[in-house]
Amino acid sequence: MKCRKCPARAVLRLPRHNTAFCPVCLTDFVRTQVQKAITSQHMFSTNDRILVAVSGGKDSLTLWEILLKLGYRADALYVDQGIGTYSQGSREKVEQFTEQIAVPCGATLTIHNVEEEEGASIPDLANMVRRPTCSTCGTIKRYQFNRAAIQGGYDVMATGHNLDDEAARLLGNVLHWQEEYLQKQSPTLPASMDGFAKKVKPLYRLTEREIAAYAVVNRIDYMVEECPMSKGAKMLVYKDVLNRLEAESPGTKHTFYWQFLAKQEKAQAAHGSMTDTDQRTLQPCTTCSQPTSTGICSYCKMVARAKTPAQ
């Protein structure tokens, strides 16, 4: 199979765009999609300081690499969850990437160690507060990334969410009619109030397969192994269903999510934005002063419970 843009041999077929690319043209395609996302969703400019949330997986490391290659000022934060060999392995990938690719571009990595800072690993914390590991993990990561962005004086925080993530999440939210979450599913979430960092998802126009292919051809060495806690996660089922639809009718995923974004934009223009809702419903946490709807935020509640000795 030939590349559709040059005489070289193709390495990836992209059925949803009815095309195929060689490594050079694939790299160009992926970076162009990221730049389009940044510009069209008003994410940031070359003057802004960006904090990338990295996990050692394909999405976040690819995102960091692309932002640096496009000339953006992007540092990163890694949260070490203390999940056995998985955390160890992914941390090594992040450190290696930092040394080989990020440092030469003038970027820095910060590591937040949950065991040291919160006093126990994520699986142990989850046990103490009797909540599922993934929801405990989510609370801590969201909290720490937001805090690091605010305290470090970053203009915006970027995550590696891709088209498959967003389409799967949308499917889940629609299946359960979780309308309150639909509002937060946009690739750019403004810093709706003091204490909240602006959050962006520059990979939302790209599928997981396109991102993984970019990582392979650009020799980005990422953690292929998955977090052991993700086994059986609902998200994986939704992704699988969407990929089956995609095989039957290429373009299903992007049509589903992009049409939603277009409708959401119209609805917000008519009914007011997320910022209005946040400013109406949130106030500073009485313990740490990050915005919350419940007096004491869920992170502070969790840490307090973990520190209370069991009866």
Next chain:
Amino acid sequence: MMKSSMKIHLSHPTKEIEIKGPKHVRDLFTELHLIPEAYLVIRGQDLVTEDELLADTDIIEIRPVISGGSERTS
């Protein structure tokens, strides 16, 4: 000793299998009941498309590209 079939590395869970070549990538997907949208095929260090013919001497990785727990924040 001559190699008589291609070596294939799979992940989630990690597994090594051997399959008799020559074989097209697309037929490999069918044989293993995998959906192409969820995987990449890597020969040595290089990505290959579905119409590529794989030989018995090839070292192949079929790499899943789908990830995610229920609370992906990164």
